[in-house]
Amino acid sequence: MRIIRFLDNNSQIVLAALTDQEEVYPIPFKDFMELVNLAEKSGISTLKLVETSISGVTALKERVEDLQLIVPIEAPEVWASGVTYEKSRDARNYEATGGKVDVETCYDKVYDAERPEIFFKSTAARTVGPNTPVYLRSDSNWQIPEPEVALVISKSGKIVGYTAGNDMSSRDIEGENPLYLPQAKIWKHSCSVGPAIRLAETVDDPYNFQITCRIYRNNKLVVEGTANTSQLKRKFDELVSFLEKDNDIFDGTVLMTGTCIVPPNEFTLQDNDQIEIEVSTIGVLSNPVKEQQRSKEAVK
Numbered sequence: 541m542r543i544i545r546f547l548d549n550n551s552q553i554v555l556a557a558l559t560d561q562e563e564v565y566p567i568p569f570k571d572f573m574e575l576v577n578l579a580e581k582s583g584i585s586t587l588k589l590v591e592t593s594i595s596g597v598t599a600l601k602e603r604v605e606d607l608q609l610i611v612p613i614e615a616p617e618v619w620a621s622g623v624t625y626e627k628s629r630d631a632r633n634y635e636a637t638g639g640k641v642d643v644e645t646c647y648d649k650v651y652d653a654e655r656p657e658i659f660f661k662s663t664a665a666r667t668v669g670p671n672t673p674v675y676l677r678s679d680s681n682w683q684i685p686e687p688e689v690a691l692v693i694s695k696s697g698k699i700v701g702y703t704a705g706n707d708m709s710s711r712d713i714e715g716e717n718p719l720y721l722p723q724a725k726i727w728k729h730s731c732s733v734g735p736a737i738r739l740a741e742t743v744d745d746p747y748n749f750q751i752t753c754r755i756y757r758n759n760k761l762v763v764e765g766t767a768n769t770s771q772l773k774r775k776f777d778e779l780v781s782f783l784e785k786d787n788d789i790f791d792g793t794v795l796m797t798g799t800c801i802v803p804p805n806e807f808t809l810q811d812n813d814q815i816e817i818e819v820s821t822i823g824v825l826s827n828p829v830k831e832q833q834r835s836k837e838a839v840k
């Protein structure tokens with residue numbers, strides 16, 4: 541069972557359940573976390589509350605593909621884990637050393653350390669949902685999407701859902717100096733999340749999500765890569781436990797869990813590319829890529 545949000549014909553936000561048979565049922569809750577919290581208060585599972593809410597109700601006639609989907613949760617904060625897969629460690633080493641293999645870097649150290657890399661990624665205002673443009677930075681010449689499984693976390697640190705995320709990244713800015721990480725990671729529309737949240741209790745094995753990334757240029761597939769969460773060096777609970785240490789977690793926080801798909805080193809995103817990030821049993825997160833409009837109006 542998944543939860544989506546879409547805009548109806550009057551541009552009103554509707555929260556809905558999306559079943560494994562791809563049927564859509566509007567549900568009477570303000571947002572995903574209200575659903576989760578009401579279920580907990582009633583002493584039932586979130587799945588049970590969804591099932592009760594849609595029983596006897598007719599599914600929408602529209603197919604999910606025909607709905608105007610929006611970001612499934614307005615996460616007050618999005619955090620991200622880094623270097624949780626060997627592939628990411630090797631890619632970070634490549635950009636930091638210009639391809640030298642015999643130098644030990646901070647990325648080798650963090651991959652092996654007990655404490656994972658966790659960084660602040662985004663706020664609700666900077667985060668977009670499906671089909672909304674992600675932006676390029678104007679001061680970078682080497683930019684990529686990072687396709688990641690993302691956790692939705694309650695204020696008590698419980699993983700209540702899984703979604704797909706794109707941790708847009710600037711490889712040349714981070715490669716120049718790791719202290720530039722916030723600039724390599726955070727800008728307007730540099731984070732995308734969706735299209736749906738799968739209820740955590742309906743995931744049999746979170747270490748068996750299949751992730752696929754496709755990038756299209758002029759309607760031609762120019763990059764394709766796959767990975768599986770079985771390749772993760774860390775456990776999801778381990779990442780959450782470091783995020784919540786001496787920290788307040790806001791209800792509905794999203795934590796990205798790192799990338800294991802890296803486009804070829806000579807690749808950089810361009811205006812009008814199309815990115816698809818597919819996570820098995822969750823869906824496909826599609827975003828067009830746009831150069832930022834530099835007028836004052838556009839960057840407000």
Ligand code: DO4
Nearest residue numbers: 621622623624628798799
């Ligand atoms: O240290 C840089 C961050 C790496 C990252 O975002 C990832 O591995 O996904």
Ligand code: MG
Nearest residue numbers: 686707798799
């Ligand atoms: Mg990342």
